[in-house]
Amino acid sequence: MIKSALLIGLVRGLRGIGHKSIKGIWRFGAGIRLFWLTLMSSGECFRRFHLIIREVYFTGVMSLIIILVSAFFVGMVLGLQGYHTLQKYGSSEAIGVLVALALVRELGPVVTALLFAGRAGTAITAEIGLMKATEQLSAMEMMAVSPIARVIAPRFWAGVIAMPILAILFSMVGILGGYLLAVPVIGVDAGAFWSQMQANVDWRHDILNGVIKSVVFGVACTMIALFEGYDAPPTAEGVSRATTRTVVTSSLAVLGLDFILTSFMLNV
Amino acid sequence: MTSNIVEIDNLSFGYKGRMLHQGINMAFARGKVVAIMGGSGSGKTTLLRLIGGQIKPSKGEVRVDGQVVHKQDRQGIYKLRRKMGMLFQHGALFTDLSVFENVAFPMREHTDLPESMIRDLVLLKLNAVGLRGAYKLMPAELSGGMARRVAIARAIALDPNIIMYDEPFAGLDPISMGVVCDLIRTLNDALGATSIIVTHDVEETFRFADYIYFVANGVVAAEGTPEQLRNSDLPFVHQFVFGEKDGPVPFHYAAGDYASEMLGYEA
Amino acid sequence: MDRTTIDLWVGIFVALGVAALLGLAMKVGNLTTNNIGETYTVTANFENIGGLKPRAPVKSAGVVVGRVADITFDTATYEAVVSLSLDKRYPFPKDTFANIYTAGLLGEQYIGLEAGGDEAALVNGDKITQTQDAVVLEKMISQFLYSKASESTDDKSEKSESTKSDADALGSSPLDNIGKPSND
Incomplete structure (x- = not known):
């Protein structure tokens, strides 16, 4: 009796795993398909660039405050922690290098992408999900207007444009935060702070690679948010779940992609 | 050119083994207001989607203006849809656009008209539904009846040949209902279009429709002019028209024997 | 919201982004300080390069004059072959001496060039013969x-x-x- 119950439990568990994997793969494929359709219908949306500009406003400009404030604090914390450790080795003027490299190479793109997923990504998912639930997308289809070209593609490109800009601003403001902490507060020499930074931060290998990362994150985060919204069941519960999934999936995707990109960039 | 603008021929459709429609035949004559009636869940709205080419039939075909809808490619379907206007159940206004922009949307997408002409046309359409004064409002600021009327203005923005209404009366107060009802009739006659109305609101429909189809159990159960149907002795039509609780459409969902289930016997 | 207002905000946003990128490039990065434009490449063999990495700086008299472009291994001599990209503005004589130094006790390793007295200058593809290995x-x-x-x-x-x-x-x-x- 117990044995058979165990067996049934095991089979049920395996079935659950199988179901989840199939669903996951199916969703991944559907996401790629949406990505492809979006790219295919991007021509029209570039001809009507004001659609993209409008979405850049909603994803980029509206995320500016949260990005800048977080960047400032992240920069100051980096400065504080860096100083605390570096002064043990008598090299506290290297604080500028530490703050700049950490921000430009990793924290700028990654933290921006995570914040973006939370701020703009969820907004996109909820908006698209609600448009679907209230039949706005259907209505568009019936008006012979492709929702992918009119709704999805502009938001996609807006995200891809906004993300690197936000990441660059994040790095810049973070470095300013580090500077404000290191130079006036702690008393590190301003000249040493900047010169060490300039000697060790490489334009192409550090700054440009960071920008490339944030472009990739922009593609991933925006596409995930759009797909979750487009794929959401047209109910209040479905949309709220999709919004949660956007944050979870985007965060995992950003961190995973970051590892892959970093390992490629350090090798080359 | 036939006199029917939309023809549905032996149409079957269903999801995953459950057939919603099993061989439906309908014809919609030009210039008429035709209603499709039936109980909830009888696949009325799905019929509109089939006409609009949003889904493909399992069997049979829908012809719009002589062209088979599901055999068109994307371009072809979009071309057909430009002849159609559709009012969705809850209006489906674009919530991020103002009333003016909602009505202007189809014009901006499909025409290259100058801004001044778009403005004139939009105000014309809004005037037709009596909401010219509300053009600045956002959809969230409208009442249900007003939203429905704006959606009608949007549906007729490009002067379609076919106007489809999905439950145009659902959730409206009697006054709004009367307004929408009159609008459907007057717009139909003014535009020379054909109106297809999906509804289960008997009284209003019988007042203004030219022809009515009853859909039940996946087939056309009855059809005719309001006059013919009112005098029909078909039990189903009688039940529906007079709103009787029990009849050919049972009150109870198919279930086992009540007494035995209550007494705890395994069915 | 009005389209012109949105345009303005997005314009500010993009301008800020471009300004920040320029700021990063000029103030934080080394785009201005050692802008290595056109380069010529020379190679140098070392018996042991220690922890030298590609992109390590090449300095002469403390000034960065180039970067390590590539490090390979020569199976004929069992030596490391280091390619150096040097700035075209800085020609070096043929008998220049290449050392591998360490910045500080535990810092990164770099290549130091000491100019010799030869009148002919190193050109693209030349090999620096006099080298000094890294400190292990x-x-x-x-x-x-x-x-x-x-x-x-x-x-x-x-x-x-x-x-x-x-x-x-x-x-x-x-x-x-x-x-x-x-x-x-």
Whole structure:
């Protein structure tokens, strides 16, 4: 009796795993398909660039405050922690290098992408999900207007444009935060702070690679948010779940992609 | 050119083994207001989607203006849809656009008209539904009846040949209902279009429709002019028209024997 | 919201982004400080490059004049072949000397160039023949221990050469010894 119950439990568990994997793969494929359709219908949306500009406003400009404030604090914390450790080795003027490299190479793109997923990504998912639930997308289809070209593609490109800009601003403001902490507060020499930074931060290998990362994150985060919204069941519960999934999936995707990109960039 | 603008021929459709429609035949004559009636869940709205080419039939075909809808490619379907206007159940206004922009949307997408002409046309359409004064409002600021009327203005923005209404009366107060009802009739006659109305609101429909189809159990159960149907002795039509609780459409969902289930016997 | 307002905000947003990128490039990065435009490449063989990495700076008199472009291994001589991209603005004589130095005790390793007296300059594809290997800390320590050990076993010789060994310990540590050119 117990044995058979165990067996049934095991089979049920395996079935659950199988179901989840199939669903996951199916969703991944559907996401790629949406990505492809979006790219295919991007021509029209570039001809009507004001659609993209409008979405850049909603994803980029509206995320500016949260990005800048977080960047400032992240920069100051980096400065504080860096100083605390570096002064043990008598090299506290290297604080500028530490703050700049950490921000430009990793924290700028990654933290921006995570914040973006939370701020703009969820907004996109909820908006698209609600448009679907209230039949706005259907209505568009019936008006012979492709929702992918009119709704999805502009938001996609807006995200891809906004993300690197936000990441660059994040790095810049973070470095300013580090500077404000290191130079006036702690008393590190301003000249040493900047010169060490300039000697060790490489334009192409550090700054440009960071920008490339944030472009990739922009593609991933925006596409995930759009797909979750487009794929959401047209109910209040479905949309709220999709919004949660956007944050979870985007965060995992950003961190995973970051590892892959970093390992490629350090090798080359 | 036939006199029917939309023809549905032996149409079957269903999801995953459950057939919603099993061989439906309908014809919609030009210039008429035709209603499709039936109980909830009888696949009325799905019929509109089939006409609009949003889904493909399992069997049979829908012809719009002589062209088979599901055999068109994307371009072809979009071309057909430009002849159609559709009012969705809850209006489906674009919530991020103002009333003016909602009505202007189809014009901006499909025409290259100058801004001044778009403005004139939009105000014309809004005037037709009596909401010219509300053009600045956002959809969230409208009442249900007003939203429905704006959606009608949007549906007729490009002067379609076919106007489809999905439950145009659902959730409206009697006054709004009367307004929408009159609008459907007057717009139909003014535009020379054909109106297809999906509804289960008997009284209003019988007042203004030219022809009515009853859909039940996946087939056309009855059809005719309001006059013919009112005098029909078909039990189903009688039940529906007079709103009787029990009849050919049972009150109870198919279930086992009540007494035995209550007494705890395994069915 | 009005379209012109949105346009304005997005314009500010993008301008801020571009300004920040320029700021990063100029103030934080090394785009201005060592803008290596056109380069020429020379190679140098080392028996041991220690921890030298591609992109490590190439300095002469403390000024960055180029970067390590590539490091490969020559199976014929069993030596490391290091390609250096040097700035076109800085020509070096044919008999330039290449050392591998360490910045500080534990810092990154870089290549130092010391100009010779030859009148012909290095051109693209040339090879620097005179090189000095990297300091390997383990080697240095073992040498130091070995010399200490020999000091303690050989008292007599230590006494007679005490002044010299003192000077060794103070002035020219093993570090300096290895740093000097060797022609073996």
